[in-house]
Amino acid sequence: MRVMLFPGHTLGSITYVCGDAAFVHDTLMQPDVRTAQADFPGGNIKQLWDSIQIILALPTETRLFVGHDYGTEDREGPMWGATVAEHKAENQHVKDGTEREDRIRRRDARDATLPLPDRILAALQINLRGGRLPPAEDDSRAHL
Secondary structure, three states: OEEEEOOOOOOOOEEEEEOOEEEOOOOEOOOOOOEOOOOOOOOOHHHHHHHHHHHHOOOOOOEEEOOOOOOOOOOOOOOOEEEHHHHHHHOOOOOOOOOHHHHHHHHHHHHOOOOOOOOHHHHHHHHHOOOOOOOOOOOOOOOO
């Protein structure tokens, strides 16, 4: 098993590669959802692009498992994996023939229009504390 750091979506995005499977966190989504956004704290679209290219350089039969999937308007149920070959053929953000600078420009423009994700501020406060809630205050409760 290999553990590989793939910054871009966040500073700490990692991928676990084990045999013909890679667990890619949120770096890639399903091909019909495309790729992660890069506007989170520590996110960087250029690093995200470069990270994805390393993932897509894995053998084409490598199964890529994502961290989560919300479905789409055309697909109700969640999916959990697609191959490198499927991403190269179908993922509109990174399929074969996609130009780096064009993708970076379009991703930056789209990310600038997105609102903060639901519960992002609470998640960041917990993530920055290594998964722990903040200390209790005078009322004996931890507040986010």
